[in-house]
Amino acid sequence: MKILLIDDQPDVMQSLKDAIEPAGHECVLYQNPAEAVGRFQADHFDAVITDYKMPQMDGIRVLKAVQQSKPGIPVIILTGYADTEGAIEAVNNGAYAYFQKPVDIKRLFKTIAGLETPAFHVRAGGSRAHRLVRENQDLIREVNGRLNENLQMLYSLLRLEYDQISDPAVRAFLAKTFARIRVFSLVYQESYDHPENPGFRLDQFIQNYLGSLRAHYRTEERGIAFSWDLKPVSVDTETATAWGLGIHETVSNAVLHAFPEVFTGEKRIKVSLHRTSDHRILFTVHDNGIGLPGERILDRSTSIGLALVSGLVRDQLGGKIMIRRGPGTTLSFSVPEGSETPAGPPIETHSTQQKGV
Numbered sequence: 001m002k003i004l005l006i007d008d009q010p011d012v013m014q015s016l017k018d019a020i021e022p023a024g025h026e027c028v029l030y031q032n033p034a035e036a037v038g039r040f041q042a043d044h045f046d047a048v049i050t051d052y053k054m055p056q057m058d059g060i061r062v063l064k065a066v067q068q069s070k071p072g073i074p075v076i077i078l079t080g081y082a083d084t085e086g087a088i089e090a091v092n093n094g095a096y097a098y099f100q101k102p103v104d105i106k107r108l109f110k111t112i113a114g115l116e117t118p119a120f121h122v123r124a125g126g127s128r129a130h131r132l133v134r135e136n137q138d139l140i141r142e143v144n145g146r147l148n149e150n151l152q153m154l155y156s157l158l159r160l161e162y163d164q165i166s167d168p169a170v171r172a173f174l175a176k177t178f179a180r181i182r183v184f185s186l187v188y189q190e191s192y193d194h195p196e197n198p199g200f201r202l203d204q205f206i207q208n209y210l211g212s213l214r215a216h217y218r219t220e221e222r223g224i225a226f227s228w229d230l231k232p233v234s235v236d237t238e239t240a241t242a243w244g245l246g247i248h249e250t251v252s253n254a255v256l257h258a259f260p261e262v263f264t265g266e267k268r269i270k271v272s273l274h275r276t277s278d279h280r281i282l283f284t285v286h287d288n289g290i291g292l293p294g295e296r297i298l299d300r301s302t303s304i305g306l307a308l309v310s311g312l313v314r315d316q317l318g319g320k321i322m323i324r325r326g327p328g329t330t331l332s333f334s335v336p337e338g339s340e341t342p343a344g345p346p347i348e349t350h351s352t353q354q355k356g357v
Helices: 010-023 035-043 059-069 084-092 105-117 119-162 167-194 202-216 237-257 306-315
Strands: 003-006 026-029 047-051 075-081 095-098 222-228 267-275 278-286 320-325 328-337
Touching: 003 010, 003 035, 003 222, 010 026, 010 105, 010 306, 026 035, 035 047, 035 059, 035 167, 059 075, 059 084, 059 222, 059 320, 084 237, 119 167, 202 222, 202 267, 237 267, 237 306, 237 328, 306 320, 306 328
Parallel strands: 003 026, 003 047, 047 075, 075 095, 222 267
Antiparallel strands: 267 278, 278 328, 320 328
16 A cells, blocks of 8 residues: 655654555655645545644644545554543544554554455445535535525515505415415425435425415415325425425415305315326315316416416426316326335325315
8 A cells, every 4th residue: 555654753754664664565754744735635645644743733634634635545643642632533533543652563554454455445435425425415405405595585575565565466466476485495395304315205295385375375264174185105306396386286276266255165175195006196186165167177277376287287297187177176187106216104194174075
């Protein structure tokens, strides 16, 4: 192996070099740690052995520089002091080994021999890959956390504007807008709050979304009772936004239009999600409201929300939409499973009332 030796005492370095090189290794010596780090960054080394106490740059700083420049290269730290705190600091910062001077050459040889084994290289490579994956996940969470904070701020600003406006048409428009912004926020939360889980848990998203929607539209005050039956389903995170918006437009359309003021009787909406025997994901919203008027169909609807559902389901998800009239309205969309990932444990069926829809 090619080993970088760093020590401000030349005689110590030469002694180590004389002991190590007969075993077939090559040692490169530096008294100045800053210069040694520069050489390390420009050249290839299999290991670094450095003194702990040096005037220009101590061993811990050398260790951190090595880890930052070429993660996974083992660093062995030597000291002439019975320094317990130094040993703890070295280990906590990722030192491969720690020796007190005078160095026990047999133990040092055994440690160096361990660096040559295939098991070490597999372990070091796995550790490096694991760290890079973890750092990437942390970065993704940070970026999406900031994006989610911006969405929340935008939501709050629109809410302030909403409270200052008296025009019913403008208020209705703003209400729909910040409800959609809230959907984006929920999608990001479900996508990136659980990096250990593959895919986007559609059933968990729907459960969280329904709680947000019921509060947003004050469904309990309006006497609308919800029930839901959500089987465990995960989809690719790349399709999560399309799923989220499609679900929102479908459910909110039922909340806003199925039960006008003239409607009498119980007001019920049921939401369900499951896989079909032909490997499709089926999402359904059924209400017992007034139903769609006349021969109104989705493609010719004047509702921007329903037209948006059509574009999302057919164009982005590659699915199909089904509408059944009377009594009430049932709107379903069926999407091929494609590359969806396996779901985790199921969410139990919940209902806000004893009766089904």
